Amino acid sequence: MKNKINIYLVEYAINAILRQKSKSFFIVFVFTLLTFLLTSVFFITNSIRYELDSTVDTLPQIIVQKIKAGRHYDIDVDAVDNILEIAGVSDAVARVWGYYYFENAGVNFSVVGIEQYENQYKNSFEKIASKFDLSEIDAKVSMVVGQGVKATMHDSYYKEYFNFIKPDGTLKRVNIAGVFEADTQLESNDVIVMSKDTIREIFEIDESKATDIVVKVANPEEIPMIVSKIKLIYPDTRIISSEDLKVSYQNIFDYKSGIFLALFIISLFTFFIIIYDKSSGLSSEEKREIGILKAIGWRVDDVLKEKFYESFIISFFAYTLGVGLSFAYVYIFQAPILQNIFVGYSQLKTSFELPFIFDLQTLFLVFFLSVPIYIAATIIPSWKVATLEADEVIR
Amino acid sequence: MIELKNILKTYELNKNDKVVALDNVNLTINEGELVVLKGASGSGKSTILSLIAALSKPTSGEVIVDEKKISKLPDNFASVYRRDNIGFIFQKYNLIPTLSVKENIILPLVPLNPPANEILEKLDKVAQMFNISHKKDALVRNLSGGEQQRVAIARANVNDPKILIADEPTANLDEKLSLNFIEILRELKALNKTIVIATHDPLFFDLDFVDREIQVHNGKIVL
Numbered sequence: 192m193k194n195k196i197n198i199y200l201v202e203y204a205i206n207a208i209l210r211q212k213s214k215s216f217f218i219v220f221v222f223t224l225l226t227f228l229l230t231s232v233f234f235i236t237n238s239i240r241y242e243l244d245s246t247v248d249t250l251p252q253i254i255v256q257k258i259k260a261g262r263h264y265d266i267d268v269d270a271v272d273n274i275l276e277i278a279g280v281s282d283a284v285a286r287v288w289g290y291y292y293f294e295n296a297g298v299n300f301s302v303v304g305i306e307q308y309e310n311q312y313k314n315s316f317e318k319i320a321s322k323f324d325l326s327e328i329d330a331k332v333s334m335v336v337g338q339g340v341k342a343t344m345h346d347s348y349y350k351e352y353f354n355f356i357k358p359d360g361t362l363k364r365v366n367i368a369g370v371f372e373a374d375t376q377l378e379s380n381d382v383i384v385m386s387k388d389t390i391r392e393i394f395e396i397d398e399s400k401a402t403d404i405v406v407k408v409a410n411p412e413e414i415p416m417i418v419s420k421i422k423l424i425y426p427d428t429r430i431i432s433s434e435d436l437k438v439s440y441q442n443i444f445d446y447k448s449g450i451f452l453a454l455f456i457i458s459l460f461t462f463f464i465i466i467y468d469k470s471s472g473l474s475s476e477e478k479r480e481i482g483i484l485k486a487i488g489w490r491v492d493d494v495l496k497e498k499f500y501e502s503f504i505i506s507f508f509a510y511t512l513g514v515g516l517s518f519a520y521v522y523i524f525q526a527p528i529l530q531n532i533f534v535g536y537s538q539l540k541t542s543f544e545l546p547f548i549f550d551l552q553t554l555f556l557v558f559f560l561s562v563p564i565y566i567a568a569t570i571i572p573s574w575k576v577a578t579l580e581a582d583e584v585i586r
Numbered sequence: 587m588i589e590l591k592n593i594l595k596t597y598e599l600n601k602n603d604k605v606v607a608l609d610n611v612n613l614t615i616n617e618g619e620l621v622v623l624k625g626a627s628g629s630g631k632s633t634i635l636s637l638i639a640a641l642s643k644p645t646s647g648e649v650i651v652d653e654k655k656i657s658k659l660p661d662n663f664a665s666v667y668r669r670d671n672i673g674f675i676f677q678k679y680n681l682i683p684t685l686s687v688k689e690n691i692i693l694p695l696v697p698l699n700p701p702a703n704e705i706l707e708k709l710d711k712v713a714q715m716f717n718i719s720h721k722k723d724a725l726v727r728n729l730s731g732g733e734q735q736r737v738a739i740a741r742a743n744v745n746d747p748k749i750l751i752a753d754e755p756t757a758n759l760d761e762k763l764s765l766n767f768i769e770i771l772r773e774l775k776a777l778n779k780t781i782v783i784a785t786h787d788p789l790f791f792d793l794d795f796v797d798r799e800i801q802v803h804n805g806k807i808v809l
Binding site: 197198199200203206210479480482483484485486487488489490491492493578580581582583585 | 636639641642643661662665666668669670672674676680681682684685689692693694695696697699705741745
């Protein structure tokens with residue numbers, strides 16, 4: 192019984208690749224590079240999209256901020272009581288938070304004040320509140336930090352405590368009580384959680400003031416109405432609904448996607464130049480070889496099968512290599528350079544780890560954008576030559 | 587038996603310019619016959635060989651081999667016909683220089699995907715017959731002209747074809763190697779193969795084992 196795959200044809204195809212070492216090496220190099228670039232970009236965007244989606248899901252329903260001269264100012268804590276009186280509002284909490292720039296490492300920490308009874312915070316913070324005894328944290332002037340913060344502080348030899356520099360230049364020593372893990376690293380990696388009193392002292396925020404107020408609404412359908420009511424009471428505020436935040440996050444991501452699109456287009460453009468070059472004709476040597484094969488009894492489909500094996504071997508090898516390198520680059524080495532492009536303001540944020548998202552669709556997309564196109568670009572010109580009279584080709 | 591009936595073969599140089607390569611050629615070659623086509627370059631000898639091997643089709647007329655109209659065969663059937671019936675020794679050998687002797691010789695067998703032992707058996711048989719066994723693993727590009735010709739002859743015979751065609755087989759050889767080729771030809775003739783040779787080399791004229799010499803001039807057979 193005959194084998195379905197003609198092993199001699201496969202062997203001939205491998206020989207054909209090896210015979211043209213420099214040309215084959217160049218094609219594998221370019222193909223691998225493009226596959227690597229495309230797959231890496233897809234992997235990174237998938238991971239960041241996952242992070243953003245997870246973040247957006249945990250955002251407060253309404254945030255009320257005081258605006259003066261177009262800038263964000265601290266809001267009166269008394270406003271909480273007035274907002275609570277609006278029908279439909281189930282809870283309102285004054286938040287105290289801010290960014291602390293740690294000059295030594297050149298990064299910003301997001302410092303959040305939290306109290307145990309508060310349930311307006313993101314899910315991850317609620318978990319922190321339930322896991323750590325915040326009253327004790329308050330008593331001992333302690334804080335709970337994200338993993339990125341912990342790593343940054345360790346690098347600067349702060350292992351058990353950290354000295355915050357207050358606006359008046361004096362130091363505030365705060366003990367590190369623990370490290371938390373959250374659902375999303377993008378959201379929590381640079382976060383420090385401490386008591387509101389401690390944060391007020393560090394940022395010199397008055398007892399009667401808060402950074403903003405977060406509002407919880409029993410029926411999410413009523414959010415637009417509640418927003419307009421708050422605006423009526425406090426015209427000097429900016430009121431941000433979770434929907435606005437989603438749009439804002441999406442805009443940032445879309446902007447990053449624009450860069451991705453540019454990379455994507457450049458990659459495809461380069462790939463198609465190669466394809467065009469390849470499909471525009473065979474070299475005289477390649478034509479002659481097809482002519483010889485036809486003259487000694489190879490049929491058109493024998494020639495095309497051989498060309499298929501040849502192009503499949505080279506393109507699938509390069510594709511696999513590109514995807515493999517991309518896996519290592521994104522998920523093992525955390526995509527140096529490219530991650531900065533997509534995450535943005537990396538110099539001010541602590542680094543975060545790209546979560547591993549295995550997306551079969553991405554692999555299929557890159558496969559179908561590259562391998563079959565390359566195979567077609569190899570087979571079509573070969574088919575054109577193979578269907579000519581053998582005599583004409585050899586001559 | 588090979589029959590060429592009323593063959594007209596023209597080549598189009600451009601839209602308005604045509605060259606008549608063969609004009610009303612009629613020729614019959616019997617089984618086991620060795621025929622030498624003589625004539626100057628461009629007389630049409632190679633075109634006759636090309637038509638017999640179904641490498642090209644006549645503009646009009648018929649080529650019949652063993653009662654089959656091969657001039658009407660679709661391309662794929664023409665390939666199968668060549669594979670099963672024809673051994674072609676080209677003027678410039680048409681070997682693939684970057685492949686080894688062994689790989690070149692077995693090329694006609696590759697599409698058939700035969701068992702490995704069958705391939706080896708056929709390879710050994712022709713390599714020994716044409717005295718190239720000792721160079722089986724050498725790259726063709728590293729061989730001398732005479733050795734390359736022996737590889738081409740071995741490749742043409744690996745399928746044990748009934749018809750052997752040689753186009754100017756000694757054009758690139760010195761006299762000694764040409765005489766060697768003539769000896770090989772004598773052996774092949776003894777195997778009762780039908781052999782058609784196109785040449786203008788005087789060494790082929792008046793050989794005792796040549797059955798017929800046919801003069802081709804300006805695309806016509808001169809009687």
